[in-house]
Amino acid sequence: MKRLGDILVNKEPFEEILMGNEAVVRAMVETGTKVVSSYPGSPTPEIATAIYSIPKDLRPFYFEFSVNEKVAGEVAFGSAVNGNLSCVFFKSVGLNVALDSFVQFGLMNILGGLVVVLGDDPGANSSQNEQDNRNVYKMSRVTVFEPASPKEAYGYYIKAAQFAAKENTVAVLRLTTHVCHARQKVKFGRFEPGSTPYRTDFDRENGPYIALTTMALDMKRQSIKKLHQAKAYVKYEGLNTVHLSGDSHGKGIITSGLSFLSVMDVFEISKFRADILKLGMVNPLEEECILSFLKDHDEILILEELDDIFELQIKSLAFDNALTTKIIGKICDEDYIGEYTPDRTMATLARTWPDMVKMPENKGVFPFEVPPRPAQMCPGCGHRSAFSAIKNALDKEDVTVADIGCHTLGYMPPYNIGEILMCMGASMGMASGLALFNDKKRVVAFLGDSTFFHAGLPGIVNAVFNKHDVTLIIMENNTTAMTGHQDHAGNDIPIVGVLKGLGIENILSCDTYSQAKLTDIVKQSMAAKGLSVVIAKHPCMLKFTRLARKKSGFVQKHISIDQSVCNKTHDCVARFGCPTFVRNPDESVDINTDLCIGDGSCKPSCPEQAIGFGRGEK
């Protein structure tokens, strides 16, 4: 079988089953995208995995993980005003970080063209909220393409790139979780290596590039004009498509993206039919096709996940044109929440047209039972050892402030550390606020090492500058673990050096497996005034063991329990909480050797010292 990296740079057209995220990379290759940047986040990190699968000497573009989404966007933009077709990709909430720059993109004359691939996450499958970024696109006056499948993700990237390059502007490719992760057979086109050189043509004459005073208003006029061009483009390319059923009884559905596929799934198992207008460009809305669809139907259901973005625009369009078509949108609070799965879509159709659509009795459209899988730290995770040790340093009334990353899981039993969580890098600022006028409770903030560079630094600088009394614990595992082990700036820039450079004097650090020492230094740190920092280090063991297993001569170690010593206090299960431990009905404890990585981090958890390595192991 051919490797993904080779497939992605194939010169000849080919057909292959690829994930949506992978198909997007092939589109980058074919369109001559020259600079790509990102900060990792689900549902888009597999785009980077696919890029890395292409050997560096064959990769036809430059790729970097930037320190955060804002910088990533600026890098891609800078290269695009140099004349290159560029791309930045990140997750839904990444747009909040990038926003200060993102709102300016539409104002600029972007010589080469810029594509922003944005992974929205209806259902908050892997995000702290399920924000609908379509709200932002309208404000930012950007053109947005929304595919429903991997095949369309590939095709729409190409369209977005063509439009952006033609109009010297920015275009967004709006992906959602299942479009990113679905697999589909896709027909790919030709790739001509070397046909697009890197360009460095920035010239201020191509501007204005200084978005100030009256120039900002002229630039806004330009951005409005480009939206008109977008409407012409979508019409010309036929990206908004009408699917006639021939049996619709005057009923129509306006939808886009994954909701379109859910309607098709419902059609497959029911006799109900309606005509569909599928919007391929979701900002701006091209009014002509919508108006003619409205005029051709008596009743229209607008089926859109999350917010009522289409609904409000389409209702106002109908009002302005004095149309009498009945338009049905969201009717209750729940309609704004979660993914429009086939089940959910069928229920919505049955609610809208009860005479024509019936929900199957007692079961959904797809009656699969998926067992719940609560998140948990991996066996050997250094964060577990850290929380186990830090818990011993905390008093009941101390306040612990979480941040985003694998270490967020400290909020779960048995540790219950991290009582408030907002977004990346927010722990330090929140902790500072919590510490104000607070003599009774000590405040401890947590921060991952990737997040330290991403958005953590301003909060730390603020705490130094304003002399806040907080203990910050940096959970240093040398990787961006939760999103799949991407490198970050901390791999080259020592965090301790940065902290010292900020004038922080009270910095202690230790390996998290040295639990007694860690408890001790956290206590010391919490006794200090001002900002004190503990660096709790241990490499991510999932990454470490994966690499170790690939080395020749690797021998898998295991932990064993000396049953003659174990007195069933269950500290290993109840206080340390490694999933490797199995508590038997007779109260004895065993090791699940399929999970155990034999690192020994659990040994200090047993007061009887019943935990040791397997026979002959150290």
Ligand SMILES: Cc1ncc(C[n+]2csc(CCOP(=O)(O)OP(=O)(O)O)c2C)c(N)n1
């Ligand atoms: C603004 C934003 N960008 C990206 C993400 C995705 N994300 C969730 S956890 C995480 C990793 C954080 O890494 P680190 O701080 O090193 O903590 P670790 O997971 O390694 O413990 C990322 C990037 C996010 N939630 N928000």
